[in-house]
Amino acid sequence: MADYIIDSDCLKISGSLNKDTVADLFAKLQKEINFEKIDYISLLDLDNIDSAGVAMLDELIIMSGKELVLKDMNTQVKDTVSVFESKSLAISEMPAKMGFFELIGDAVLKFISESFQMLVLAVDILYWSIIALWNRKGQRKGSLIQQGVQIGVDALPIVTLLSFIIGFIISLQSASQLKQFGANIFLANLIAISMVRELGPLVTAIIIAGRSGSAIASEIATMKVTEEIDALKMMALNPIRYIVVPKFHAVTVCMPLLVLFSILVGVFGGMLIGIYYLDLSMVSFLNACLQIIDLKDIAISMAKSIVFAWQIVVVGSHYGFQVTGGAEGVGKATTISVVISIFSVIVMDALFSLFYLI
Protein backbone atom coordinates (compact mmCIF):
# COMPACT_ATOMS: atom_id res chain seq x y z
CA MET A 1 0.00 0.00 0.00
CA ALA A 2 1.32 3.48 -0.86
CA ASP A 3 -0.05 6.80 0.35
CA TYR A 4 0.86 10.47 0.40
CA ILE A 5 0.46 13.64 2.42
CA ILE A 6 1.18 17.25 1.53
CA ASP A 7 3.39 19.22 3.91
CA SER A 8 3.52 22.85 2.59
CA ASP A 9 5.67 22.56 -0.58
CA CYS A 10 6.58 18.89 -0.05
CA LEU A 11 4.81 15.76 -1.29
CA LYS A 12 5.56 12.97 1.16
CA ILE A 13 5.11 9.44 -0.20
CA SER A 14 4.98 6.51 2.20
CA GLY A 15 4.57 2.73 2.10
CA SER A 16 5.61 0.44 -0.76
CA LEU A 17 5.93 2.06 -4.14
CA ASN A 18 5.92 -0.91 -6.48
CA LYS A 19 4.13 -2.35 -9.51
CA ASP A 20 1.14 -3.36 -7.39
CA THR A 21 0.59 0.04 -5.73
CA VAL A 22 1.70 2.53 -8.38
CA ALA A 23 -1.50 2.50 -10.46
CA ASP A 24 -3.79 3.63 -7.59
CA LEU A 25 -1.39 6.21 -6.18
CA PHE A 26 -0.63 7.69 -9.59
CA ALA A 27 -4.35 8.08 -10.39
CA LYS A 28 -4.93 9.70 -6.99
CA LEU A 29 -2.02 12.13 -7.37
CA GLN A 30 -3.07 13.12 -10.89
CA LYS A 31 -6.56 13.93 -9.59
CA GLU A 32 -5.75 15.58 -6.27
CA ILE A 33 -2.41 17.35 -6.49
CA ASN A 34 -1.67 20.85 -7.75
CA PHE A 35 1.97 20.59 -8.72
CA GLU A 36 2.44 24.34 -8.89
CA LYS A 37 2.64 24.36 -5.08
CA ILE A 38 5.02 21.38 -4.83
CA ASP A 39 8.80 21.74 -4.93
CA TYR A 40 9.97 18.54 -3.21
CA ILE A 41 9.07 14.88 -3.06
CA SER A 42 10.09 13.31 0.24
CA LEU A 43 10.68 9.54 0.30
CA LEU A 44 11.59 9.32 3.99
CA ASP A 45 8.72 6.97 4.88
CA LEU A 46 9.07 4.80 1.80
CA ASP A 47 9.53 1.11 2.70
CA ASN A 48 10.62 -0.04 -0.73
CA ILE A 49 10.51 0.98 -4.38
CA ASP A 50 10.88 -0.86 -7.71
CA SER A 51 11.29 0.16 -11.35
CA ALA A 52 7.57 0.95 -11.73
CA GLY A 53 7.79 3.22 -8.66
CA VAL A 54 10.78 5.08 -10.08
CA ALA A 55 8.96 5.39 -13.43
CA MET A 56 6.03 6.97 -11.57
CA LEU A 57 8.29 9.50 -9.83
CA ASP A 58 9.84 10.41 -13.20
CA GLU A 59 6.39 10.76 -14.74
CA LEU A 60 5.32 13.06 -11.86
CA ILE A 61 8.39 15.24 -12.32
CA ILE A 62 7.75 15.53 -16.07
CA MET A 63 4.04 16.22 -15.49
CA SER A 64 4.84 18.99 -13.00
CA GLY A 65 6.77 20.85 -15.70
CA LYS A 66 9.51 21.81 -13.21
CA GLU A 67 12.50 20.23 -11.56
CA LEU A 68 10.94 18.60 -8.47
CA VAL A 69 13.63 17.51 -6.04
CA LEU A 70 13.60 13.99 -4.57
CA LYS A 71 14.82 14.04 -0.98
CA ASP A 72 15.13 11.99 2.22
CA MET A 73 16.00 8.80 0.36
CA ASN A 74 17.61 5.91 2.24
CA THR A 75 20.44 4.00 0.51
CA GLN A 76 18.24 1.30 -0.97
CA VAL A 77 15.75 3.80 -2.42
CA LYS A 78 18.57 6.02 -3.67
CA ASP A 79 20.28 3.10 -5.44
CA THR A 80 17.05 1.92 -7.04
CA VAL A 81 16.20 5.44 -8.21
CA SER A 82 19.65 5.86 -9.74
CA VAL A 83 19.38 2.49 -11.58
CA PHE A 84 15.89 3.02 -12.99
CA GLU A 85 15.83 6.81 -13.49
CA SER A 86 14.42 7.37 -16.99
CA LYS A 87 13.83 11.14 -17.30
CA SER A 88 16.89 11.62 -19.45
CA LEU A 89 16.07 8.79 -21.88
CA ALA A 90 15.50 9.84 -25.45
CA ILE A 91 11.95 9.12 -26.52
CA SER A 92 11.96 6.88 -29.58
CA GLU A 93 9.38 7.88 -32.10
CA MET A 94 7.02 5.15 -33.19
CA PRO A 95 7.46 4.46 -36.91
CA ALA A 96 4.84 6.50 -38.79
CA LYS A 97 1.90 4.46 -40.07
CA MET A 98 1.01 4.66 -43.75
CA GLY A 99 -2.03 6.66 -44.80
CA PHE A 100 -4.91 5.19 -46.79
CA PHE A 101 -3.59 6.18 -50.23
CA GLU A 102 -0.06 5.16 -49.29
CA LEU A 103 -1.42 1.74 -48.34
CA ILE A 104 -3.17 1.43 -51.71
CA GLY A 105 -0.04 2.53 -53.57
CA ASP A 106 2.10 0.16 -51.53
CA ALA A 107 -0.26 -2.74 -52.26
CA VAL A 108 -0.22 -1.97 -56.02
CA LEU A 109 3.59 -1.76 -56.09
CA LYS A 110 3.86 -5.00 -54.13
CA PHE A 111 1.42 -6.71 -56.52
CA ILE A 112 3.41 -5.57 -59.58
CA SER A 113 6.73 -6.57 -58.05
CA GLU A 114 5.44 -9.97 -56.85
CA SER A 115 3.81 -10.72 -60.21
CA PHE A 116 7.09 -9.94 -61.95
CA GLN A 117 9.09 -12.08 -59.52
CA MET A 118 6.61 -14.93 -59.93
CA LEU A 119 6.87 -14.67 -63.70
CA VAL A 120 10.66 -14.81 -63.53
CA LEU A 121 10.46 -17.83 -61.22
CA ALA A 122 7.94 -19.54 -63.54
CA VAL A 123 10.30 -19.08 -66.50
CA ASP A 124 13.21 -20.37 -64.41
CA ILE A 125 11.26 -23.44 -63.32
CA LEU A 126 10.07 -24.13 -66.88
CA TYR A 127 13.59 -23.77 -68.25
CA TRP A 128 15.12 -26.19 -65.73
CA SER A 129 12.21 -28.59 -66.12
CA ILE A 130 12.84 -28.83 -69.84
CA ILE A 131 16.59 -29.25 -69.28
CA ALA A 132 15.89 -31.94 -66.68
CA LEU A 133 13.98 -34.01 -69.25
CA TRP A 134 17.31 -34.85 -70.86
CA ASN A 135 19.74 -34.28 -68.05
CA ARG A 136 18.81 -35.58 -64.58
CA LYS A 137 21.95 -34.19 -62.93
CA GLY A 138 21.39 -31.69 -60.14
CA GLN A 139 18.42 -33.63 -58.76
CA ARG A 140 18.18 -36.13 -55.96
CA LYS A 141 17.93 -39.70 -57.21
CA GLY A 142 14.40 -41.07 -56.94
CA SER A 143 12.96 -37.64 -56.18
CA LEU A 144 10.48 -37.76 -59.07
CA ILE A 145 8.93 -41.01 -57.83
CA GLN A 146 8.93 -39.76 -54.23
CA GLN A 147 7.22 -36.51 -55.21
CA GLY A 148 4.79 -38.41 -57.45
CA VAL A 149 3.75 -40.53 -54.50
CA GLN A 150 3.42 -37.51 -52.19
CA ILE A 151 1.55 -35.26 -54.61
CA GLY A 152 -0.41 -37.87 -56.59
CA VAL A 153 -0.88 -41.20 -54.84
CA ASP A 154 -1.28 -39.79 -51.34
CA ALA A 155 -3.90 -37.30 -52.59
CA LEU A 156 -6.00 -40.02 -54.25
CA PRO A 157 -8.21 -40.93 -51.28
CA ILE A 158 -9.24 -37.34 -50.50
CA VAL A 159 -9.78 -36.48 -54.20
CA THR A 160 -11.91 -39.63 -54.58
CA LEU A 161 -14.00 -38.96 -51.51
CA LEU A 162 -14.66 -35.29 -52.26
CA SER A 163 -15.39 -35.84 -55.98
CA PHE A 164 -17.83 -38.63 -55.17
CA ILE A 165 -19.63 -36.49 -52.59
CA ILE A 166 -19.81 -33.49 -54.93
CA GLY A 167 -21.12 -35.60 -57.86
CA PHE A 168 -23.62 -37.25 -55.54
CA ILE A 169 -24.88 -33.97 -54.01
CA ILE A 170 -25.21 -32.09 -57.31
CA SER A 171 -27.16 -35.01 -58.79
CA LEU A 172 -29.38 -35.26 -55.73
CA GLN A 173 -30.22 -31.55 -55.82
CA SER A 174 -30.85 -31.53 -59.57
CA ALA A 175 -32.74 -34.84 -59.76
CA SER A 176 -35.81 -33.62 -57.90
CA GLN A 177 -36.09 -30.61 -60.26
CA LEU A 178 -35.53 -32.65 -63.44
CA LYS A 179 -38.05 -35.27 -62.30
CA GLN A 180 -40.84 -32.66 -62.24
CA PHE A 181 -40.38 -32.09 -65.99
CA GLY A 182 -39.77 -35.73 -66.89
CA ALA A 183 -36.25 -34.79 -67.95
CA ASN A 184 -34.61 -37.58 -65.95
CA ILE A 185 -32.05 -38.52 -68.62
CA PHE A 186 -30.67 -34.97 -68.66
CA LEU A 187 -29.14 -35.65 -65.24
CA ALA A 188 -26.40 -37.53 -67.11
CA ASN A 189 -25.74 -34.49 -69.33
CA LEU A 190 -25.68 -32.17 -66.34
CA ILE A 191 -23.30 -34.22 -64.24
CA ALA A 192 -21.00 -35.11 -67.15
CA ILE A 193 -20.64 -31.51 -68.32
CA SER A 194 -20.22 -30.04 -64.85
CA MET A 195 -17.68 -32.66 -63.75
CA VAL A 196 -15.63 -32.63 -66.97
CA ARG A 197 -15.65 -28.93 -67.70
CA GLU A 198 -15.57 -27.40 -64.22
CA LEU A 199 -15.78 -29.40 -61.04
CA GLY A 200 -13.27 -32.16 -61.77
CA PRO A 201 -10.32 -29.83 -62.49
CA LEU A 202 -11.39 -27.19 -59.96
CA VAL A 203 -12.00 -29.49 -56.99
CA THR A 204 -8.78 -31.37 -57.64
CA ALA A 205 -6.80 -28.13 -57.99
CA ILE A 206 -8.21 -26.77 -54.73
CA ILE A 207 -7.32 -29.99 -52.91
CA ILE A 208 -3.82 -30.04 -54.40
CA ALA A 209 -3.35 -26.32 -53.57
CA GLY A 210 -4.32 -26.97 -49.94
CA ARG A 211 -2.36 -30.19 -49.63
CA SER A 212 0.68 -30.00 -51.87
CA GLY A 213 0.90 -26.22 -52.44
CA SER A 214 1.15 -25.61 -48.71
CA ALA A 215 3.65 -28.45 -48.34
CA ILE A 216 5.83 -26.99 -51.11
CA ALA A 217 5.72 -23.49 -49.59
CA SER A 218 6.47 -24.66 -46.05
CA GLU A 219 9.22 -27.06 -47.13
CA ILE A 220 11.05 -24.42 -49.16
CA ALA A 221 10.45 -21.71 -46.53
CA THR A 222 11.85 -23.93 -43.78
CA MET A 223 14.86 -24.73 -45.95
CA LYS A 224 15.38 -21.01 -46.55
CA VAL A 225 15.11 -20.13 -42.84
CA THR A 226 17.51 -22.91 -41.82
CA GLU A 227 20.00 -21.90 -44.56
CA GLU A 228 19.58 -25.21 -46.41
CA ILE A 229 18.99 -23.28 -49.65
CA ASP A 230 22.30 -21.45 -49.13
CA ALA A 231 23.96 -24.79 -48.41
CA LEU A 232 22.69 -26.17 -51.74
CA LYS A 233 24.03 -23.09 -53.53
CA MET A 234 27.41 -23.58 -51.84
CA MET A 235 27.44 -27.17 -53.09
CA ALA A 236 27.08 -25.67 -56.58
CA LEU A 237 23.50 -26.95 -56.88
CA ASN A 238 20.66 -24.88 -58.28
CA PRO A 239 17.90 -24.87 -55.62
CA ILE A 240 15.17 -24.64 -58.26
CA ARG A 241 16.57 -27.61 -60.14
CA TYR A 242 17.16 -29.63 -56.98
CA ILE A 243 13.97 -28.87 -55.05
CA VAL A 244 11.31 -27.51 -57.39
CA VAL A 245 11.83 -29.37 -60.67
CA PRO A 246 10.99 -32.85 -59.29
CA LYS A 247 7.79 -31.42 -57.81
CA PHE A 248 7.00 -29.67 -61.09
CA HIS A 249 7.44 -32.87 -63.10
CA ALA A 250 5.49 -34.93 -60.57
CA VAL A 251 2.55 -32.53 -60.43
CA THR A 252 2.48 -32.24 -64.25
CA VAL A 253 2.04 -36.00 -64.52
CA CYS A 254 -0.18 -36.55 -61.50
CA MET A 255 -2.65 -33.69 -61.84
CA PRO A 256 -4.31 -34.77 -65.13
CA LEU A 257 -4.56 -38.32 -63.78
CA LEU A 258 -6.14 -37.08 -60.57
CA VAL A 259 -8.57 -34.91 -62.55
CA LEU A 260 -9.56 -37.87 -64.75
CA PHE A 261 -10.12 -39.93 -61.65
CA SER A 262 -12.10 -37.13 -60.03
CA ILE A 263 -14.36 -36.88 -63.12
CA LEU A 264 -14.99 -40.65 -63.20
CA VAL A 265 -15.78 -40.81 -59.48
CA GLY A 266 -17.99 -37.68 -59.64
CA VAL A 267 -19.96 -39.13 -62.57
CA PHE A 268 -20.24 -42.42 -60.68
CA GLY A 269 -21.69 -40.54 -57.69
CA GLY A 270 -24.22 -38.90 -60.01
CA MET A 271 -25.02 -42.22 -61.66
CA LEU A 272 -26.03 -43.76 -58.34
CA ILE A 273 -28.70 -41.06 -57.99
CA GLY A 274 -29.73 -41.59 -61.62
CA ILE A 275 -30.17 -45.34 -61.11
CA TYR A 276 -31.72 -45.44 -57.65
CA TYR A 277 -33.73 -42.18 -57.60
CA LEU A 278 -34.62 -41.51 -61.24
CA ASP A 279 -34.88 -45.17 -62.36
CA LEU A 280 -32.42 -44.69 -65.21
CA SER A 281 -30.44 -47.66 -66.48
CA MET A 282 -26.67 -47.63 -66.24
CA VAL A 283 -26.31 -48.06 -70.03
CA SER A 284 -28.61 -45.14 -70.89
CA PHE A 285 -26.86 -42.92 -68.28
CA LEU A 286 -23.39 -43.71 -69.64
CA ASN A 287 -24.56 -43.35 -73.26
CA ALA A 288 -25.95 -39.91 -72.50
CA CYS A 289 -22.69 -38.95 -70.80
CA LEU A 290 -20.54 -40.06 -73.73
CA GLN A 291 -22.80 -38.31 -76.27
CA ILE A 292 -22.67 -34.93 -74.52
CA ILE A 293 -18.92 -34.91 -73.90
CA ASP A 294 -16.65 -34.38 -76.88
CA LEU A 295 -12.90 -34.51 -77.24
CA LYS A 296 -12.59 -30.73 -76.94
CA ASP A 297 -14.07 -30.82 -73.43
CA ILE A 298 -11.60 -33.45 -72.31
CA ALA A 299 -8.68 -31.63 -73.96
CA ILE A 300 -9.55 -28.32 -72.30
CA SER A 301 -10.04 -30.07 -68.98
CA MET A 302 -6.63 -31.73 -69.18
CA ALA A 303 -4.97 -28.47 -70.29
CA LYS A 304 -6.64 -26.71 -67.40
CA SER A 305 -5.43 -29.29 -64.92
CA ILE A 306 -1.82 -28.91 -66.07
CA VAL A 307 -1.96 -25.10 -65.94
CA PHE A 308 -3.52 -25.23 -62.45
CA ALA A 309 -0.80 -27.63 -61.34
CA TRP A 310 1.94 -25.32 -62.60
CA GLN A 311 0.31 -22.34 -60.92
CA ILE A 312 0.25 -24.18 -57.59
CA VAL A 313 3.93 -25.13 -57.80
CA VAL A 314 5.03 -21.65 -58.92
CA VAL A 315 3.01 -19.85 -56.22
CA GLY A 316 4.13 -22.27 -53.48
CA SER A 317 7.77 -22.01 -54.51
CA HIS A 318 7.61 -18.23 -54.82
CA TYR A 319 6.32 -17.71 -51.29
CA GLY A 320 8.72 -20.36 -49.98
CA PHE A 321 11.75 -18.59 -51.47
CA GLN A 322 10.50 -15.15 -50.37
CA VAL A 323 10.21 -16.05 -46.68
CA THR A 324 11.73 -13.80 -44.03
CA GLY A 325 11.62 -13.85 -40.25
CA GLY A 326 12.09 -17.39 -38.97
CA ALA A 327 9.36 -19.80 -37.91
CA GLU A 328 6.75 -17.05 -37.97
CA GLY A 329 7.63 -16.35 -41.61
CA VAL A 330 7.20 -20.02 -42.55
CA GLY A 331 3.62 -20.00 -41.26
CA LYS A 332 2.81 -16.79 -43.09
CA ALA A 333 4.38 -18.03 -46.34
CA THR A 334 2.35 -21.24 -46.16
CA THR A 335 -0.92 -19.47 -45.50
CA ILE A 336 -0.50 -16.86 -48.22
CA SER A 337 0.64 -19.44 -50.77
CA VAL A 338 -2.57 -21.45 -50.27
CA VAL A 339 -4.75 -18.34 -50.50
CA ILE A 340 -3.03 -17.05 -53.65
CA SER A 341 -2.93 -20.53 -55.26
CA ILE A 342 -6.68 -21.01 -54.84
CA PHE A 343 -7.39 -17.45 -55.97
CA SER A 344 -5.21 -17.76 -59.08
CA VAL A 345 -6.67 -21.17 -59.93
CA ILE A 346 -10.21 -19.76 -59.84
CA VAL A 347 -9.21 -16.73 -61.94
CA MET A 348 -7.52 -19.01 -64.48
CA ASP A 349 -10.61 -21.25 -64.50
CA ALA A 350 -12.71 -18.22 -65.43
CA LEU A 351 -10.33 -17.45 -68.31
CA PHE A 352 -10.48 -21.07 -69.50
CA SER A 353 -14.26 -20.85 -69.60
CA LEU A 354 -13.85 -18.54 -72.60
CA PHE A 355 -12.44 -21.45 -74.61
CA TYR A 356 -15.76 -23.26 -74.38
CA LEU A 357 -17.38 -20.35 -76.25
CA ILE A 358 -15.17 -20.88 -79.29
Added chain:
Amino acid sequence: MQKPIIEVRNLVAKYGDRTILEDISLDFYQGEVTVILGSSGGGKTTLLKNIIRLTEPFSGSVKIFGEEVTQMPEDAFTKILKRVGMLFQNGALLNSIDIHENLSIPLEQHTNLPPAIVQRVIRKKLDLVNLSHALYLLPSELSGGMKKRAALARAIALDPEILFFDEPSAGLDPITSAQLDELILDLKKLLNISIVVVTHELASIHRIADRIVFLHKGKLVFHGTLSEAKECKHETVQEFFKVGRFE
Protein backbone atom coordinates in the same frame (compact mmCIF):
# COMPACT_ATOMS: atom_id res chain seq x y z
CA MET B 1 24.00 -18.44 7.66
CA GLN B 2 22.38 -17.16 4.48
CA LYS B 3 18.79 -18.23 3.85
CA PRO B 4 18.28 -20.21 0.64
CA ILE B 5 15.87 -18.75 -1.90
CA ILE B 6 15.42 -22.11 -3.67
CA GLU B 7 15.65 -25.44 -1.88
CA VAL B 8 15.77 -28.67 -3.86
CA ARG B 9 15.44 -31.93 -1.93
CA ASN B 10 15.74 -35.51 -3.23
CA LEU B 11 14.65 -34.46 -6.72
CA VAL B 12 14.25 -37.26 -9.24
CA ALA B 13 13.44 -36.47 -12.88
CA LYS B 14 12.56 -39.03 -15.54
CA TYR B 15 11.67 -39.00 -19.21
CA GLY B 16 9.60 -42.16 -19.57
CA ASP B 17 11.64 -44.93 -17.93
CA ARG B 18 14.92 -43.06 -18.35
CA THR B 19 16.16 -41.37 -15.17
CA ILE B 20 17.69 -37.98 -15.92
CA LEU B 21 18.26 -36.68 -12.39
CA GLU B 22 18.91 -38.89 -9.40
CA ASP B 23 18.22 -37.72 -5.87
CA ILE B 24 19.40 -34.11 -6.26
CA SER B 25 19.50 -31.98 -3.10
CA LEU B 26 20.92 -28.45 -3.13
CA ASP B 27 20.21 -24.82 -2.22
CA PHE B 28 20.38 -21.57 -4.19
CA TYR B 29 21.06 -18.38 -2.22
CA GLN B 30 19.77 -14.80 -2.29
CA GLY B 31 21.86 -12.34 -4.31
CA GLU B 32 24.23 -14.98 -5.69
CA VAL B 33 25.01 -16.25 -9.16
CA THR B 34 24.83 -20.03 -9.12
CA VAL B 35 26.14 -21.77 -12.22
CA ILE B 36 24.85 -25.23 -13.09
CA LEU B 37 27.58 -27.13 -14.90
CA GLY B 38 27.82 -30.51 -16.49
CA SER B 39 28.35 -32.41 -19.71
CA SER B 40 25.71 -32.43 -22.46
CA GLY B 41 22.86 -34.70 -21.44
CA GLY B 42 23.99 -34.46 -17.82
CA GLY B 43 20.65 -33.03 -16.69
CA LYS B 44 21.43 -29.29 -16.39
CA THR B 45 18.45 -27.97 -18.34
CA THR B 46 16.24 -30.69 -16.88
CA LEU B 47 17.12 -29.49 -13.38
CA LEU B 48 16.26 -25.92 -14.34
CA LYS B 49 12.97 -26.99 -15.93
CA ASN B 50 12.05 -29.11 -12.92
CA ILE B 51 12.68 -26.21 -10.54
CA ILE B 52 10.36 -23.90 -12.46
CA ARG B 53 7.88 -26.69 -13.27
CA LEU B 54 8.24 -26.50 -17.04
CA THR B 55 8.69 -30.25 -16.53
CA GLU B 56 6.99 -32.06 -13.66
CA PRO B 57 9.47 -33.73 -11.28
CA PHE B 58 9.06 -37.50 -10.81
CA SER B 59 9.57 -37.15 -7.06
CA GLY B 60 11.20 -34.88 -4.51
CA SER B 61 10.63 -31.38 -3.28
CA VAL B 62 11.33 -27.89 -4.66
CA LYS B 63 10.78 -24.83 -2.48
CA ILE B 64 10.93 -21.34 -3.98
CA PHE B 65 10.72 -18.39 -1.54
CA GLY B 66 10.13 -21.03 1.13
CA GLU B 67 7.01 -22.43 -0.55
CA GLU B 68 6.71 -25.97 -1.85
CA VAL B 69 5.98 -25.64 -5.57
CA THR B 70 5.84 -29.22 -6.86
CA GLN B 71 2.29 -29.80 -5.67
CA MET B 72 1.21 -26.15 -5.65
CA PRO B 73 -2.11 -25.29 -7.41
CA GLU B 74 -1.69 -23.47 -10.73
CA ASP B 75 -3.01 -20.08 -9.53
CA ALA B 76 -0.68 -20.04 -6.52
CA PHE B 77 2.25 -21.01 -8.72
CA THR B 78 1.37 -18.13 -11.09
CA LYS B 79 2.08 -15.75 -8.20
CA ILE B 80 5.53 -17.34 -7.81
CA LEU B 81 6.14 -17.07 -11.57
CA LYS B 82 5.47 -13.32 -11.43
CA ARG B 83 8.44 -13.05 -9.08
CA VAL B 84 10.87 -14.94 -11.32
CA GLY B 85 12.20 -14.37 -14.85
CA MET B 86 13.70 -16.72 -17.40
CA LEU B 87 16.03 -16.17 -20.34
CA PHE B 88 15.69 -19.05 -22.77
CA GLN B 89 18.51 -20.39 -24.90
CA ASN B 90 17.27 -18.69 -28.08
CA GLY B 91 15.58 -15.76 -26.37
CA ALA B 92 12.06 -17.06 -27.11
CA LEU B 93 10.79 -13.62 -28.08
CA LEU B 94 7.40 -13.71 -29.76
CA ASN B 95 8.37 -13.32 -33.41
CA SER B 96 5.12 -11.84 -34.69
CA ILE B 97 5.31 -8.71 -32.53
CA ASP B 98 7.96 -6.03 -32.06
CA ILE B 99 10.27 -5.70 -29.06
CA HIS B 100 8.11 -3.02 -27.46
CA GLU B 101 5.09 -5.33 -27.48
CA ASN B 102 7.17 -8.27 -26.28
CA LEU B 103 8.15 -6.25 -23.22
CA SER B 104 4.68 -4.90 -22.65
CA ILE B 105 3.16 -8.41 -22.31
CA PRO B 106 4.14 -9.05 -18.65
CA LEU B 107 3.59 -5.43 -17.66
CA GLU B 108 0.12 -5.21 -19.18
CA GLN B 109 -1.02 -8.70 -18.21
CA HIS B 110 0.21 -8.77 -14.62
CA THR B 111 -0.05 -5.15 -13.43
CA ASN B 112 -2.53 -2.29 -13.58
CA LEU B 113 0.17 0.24 -14.39
CA PRO B 114 -1.02 3.23 -16.46
CA PRO B 115 0.25 3.28 -20.08
CA ALA B 116 2.66 6.19 -19.44
CA ILE B 117 4.40 4.26 -16.65
CA VAL B 118 4.46 1.05 -18.74
CA GLN B 119 6.17 2.95 -21.58
CA ARG B 120 8.71 4.41 -19.19
CA VAL B 121 9.50 1.01 -17.63
CA ILE B 122 9.87 -0.60 -21.08
CA ARG B 123 12.23 2.14 -22.25
CA LYS B 124 14.31 1.91 -19.09
CA LYS B 125 14.60 -1.88 -19.20
CA LEU B 126 15.70 -1.72 -22.85
CA ASP B 127 18.16 1.03 -21.92
CA LEU B 128 19.62 -1.23 -19.21
CA VAL B 129 20.42 -3.87 -21.86
CA ASN B 130 21.63 -1.19 -24.35
CA LEU B 131 18.83 -1.77 -26.81
CA SER B 132 16.96 1.55 -26.71
CA HIS B 133 17.23 1.85 -30.50
CA ALA B 134 15.48 -1.50 -31.07
CA LEU B 135 12.18 -0.54 -29.45
CA TYR B 136 10.04 -0.93 -32.56
CA LEU B 137 12.07 -3.59 -34.37
CA LEU B 138 10.83 -7.14 -34.91
CA PRO B 139 12.85 -9.99 -33.35
CA SER B 140 13.75 -11.17 -36.87
CA GLU B 141 15.53 -7.85 -37.42
CA LEU B 142 17.88 -8.41 -34.45
CA SER B 143 21.16 -10.31 -34.25
CA GLY B 144 21.54 -13.32 -31.90
CA GLY B 145 23.13 -11.24 -29.14
CA MET B 146 20.53 -8.48 -29.46
CA LYS B 147 17.72 -11.04 -29.28
CA LYS B 148 19.13 -12.39 -26.03
CA ARG B 149 19.44 -8.89 -24.59
CA ALA B 150 15.88 -8.06 -25.62
CA ALA B 151 14.70 -11.32 -24.04
CA LEU B 152 16.61 -10.37 -20.90
CA ALA B 153 14.84 -7.00 -20.84
CA ARG B 154 11.53 -8.89 -21.03
CA ALA B 155 12.64 -11.27 -18.27
CA ILE B 156 13.41 -8.34 -15.92
CA ALA B 157 10.30 -6.33 -16.86
CA LEU B 158 8.56 -7.18 -13.58
CA ASP B 159 11.71 -6.77 -11.41
CA PRO B 160 12.03 -10.49 -10.65
CA GLU B 161 13.73 -11.70 -7.51
CA ILE B 162 15.18 -14.75 -9.26
CA LEU B 163 16.46 -14.92 -12.84
CA PHE B 164 17.11 -18.19 -14.67
CA PHE B 165 19.42 -18.31 -17.68
CA ASP B 166 19.53 -21.35 -19.96
CA GLU B 167 22.89 -21.30 -21.75
CA PRO B 168 23.08 -17.52 -22.25
CA SER B 169 26.40 -17.73 -24.13
CA ALA B 170 25.30 -20.43 -26.62
CA GLY B 171 25.79 -19.25 -30.19
CA LEU B 172 27.36 -15.94 -29.19
CA ASP B 173 30.85 -14.71 -30.04
CA PRO B 174 33.25 -14.26 -27.08
CA ILE B 175 32.83 -10.47 -27.01
CA THR B 176 29.03 -10.54 -26.99
CA SER B 177 29.16 -13.38 -24.49
CA ALA B 178 31.41 -11.30 -22.20
CA GLN B 179 29.04 -8.32 -22.56
CA LEU B 180 26.11 -10.51 -21.54
CA ASP B 181 28.08 -11.71 -18.51
CA GLU B 182 28.75 -8.08 -17.56
CA LEU B 183 25.05 -7.45 -17.82
CA ILE B 184 24.29 -10.42 -15.56
CA LEU B 185 26.73 -9.07 -12.95
CA ASP B 186 25.26 -5.56 -13.25
CA LEU B 187 21.75 -6.90 -12.70
CA LYS B 188 22.87 -8.88 -9.69
CA LYS B 189 24.55 -5.83 -8.19
CA LEU B 190 21.95 -3.24 -9.08
CA LEU B 191 18.79 -5.23 -8.45
CA ASN B 192 20.09 -7.77 -5.92
CA ILE B 193 18.63 -10.57 -8.04
CA SER B 194 19.42 -14.22 -7.37
CA ILE B 195 20.66 -15.71 -10.61
CA VAL B 196 20.78 -19.33 -11.76
CA VAL B 197 22.75 -19.95 -14.96
CA VAL B 198 23.07 -23.15 -16.96
CA THR B 199 26.26 -23.05 -19.01
CA HIS B 200 29.46 -24.89 -19.84
CA GLU B 201 31.48 -21.88 -20.99
CA LEU B 202 34.54 -21.83 -18.74
CA ALA B 203 35.31 -18.15 -19.40
CA SER B 204 31.77 -17.22 -18.46
CA ILE B 205 31.92 -19.32 -15.29
CA HIS B 206 35.07 -17.52 -14.16
CA ARG B 207 33.44 -14.15 -14.78
CA ILE B 208 30.11 -14.63 -13.06
CA ALA B 209 29.96 -17.65 -10.73
CA ASP B 210 29.63 -17.25 -6.96
CA ARG B 211 28.66 -20.86 -6.54
CA ILE B 212 28.96 -23.95 -8.74
CA VAL B 213 26.61 -26.91 -9.07
CA PHE B 214 28.20 -29.75 -11.03
CA LEU B 215 26.01 -32.50 -12.49
CA HIS B 216 27.39 -35.63 -14.06
CA LYS B 217 25.21 -38.36 -15.55
CA GLY B 218 22.22 -37.09 -13.60
CA LYS B 219 24.00 -36.99 -10.23
CA LEU B 220 25.14 -34.01 -8.19
CA VAL B 221 28.90 -34.44 -7.92
CA PHE B 222 29.83 -31.02 -6.56
CA HIS B 223 28.15 -28.04 -4.92
CA GLY B 224 30.23 -25.14 -3.61
CA THR B 225 32.16 -22.00 -4.49
CA LEU B 226 34.29 -21.58 -7.61
CA SER B 227 37.56 -21.87 -5.69
CA GLU B 228 36.30 -25.03 -3.96
CA ALA B 229 35.31 -26.42 -7.35
CA LYS B 230 38.85 -25.97 -8.62
CA GLU B 231 40.13 -27.98 -5.65
CA CYS B 232 37.49 -30.71 -6.04
CA LYS B 233 38.84 -34.24 -6.26
CA HIS B 234 36.09 -35.60 -8.51
CA GLU B 235 37.62 -36.74 -11.78
CA THR B 236 35.11 -35.10 -14.13
CA VAL B 237 35.16 -31.79 -12.25
CA GLN B 238 38.97 -31.79 -12.31
CA GLU B 239 38.96 -32.65 -16.01
CA PHE B 240 36.54 -29.83 -16.77
CA PHE B 241 38.54 -27.15 -15.00
CA LYS B 242 41.81 -28.49 -16.44
CA VAL B 243 40.76 -28.77 -20.07
CA GLY B 244 38.02 -26.17 -20.07
CA ARG B 245 35.57 -28.43 -21.84
CA PHE B 246 34.18 -31.94 -21.73
CA GLU B 247 35.91 -34.68 -23.69
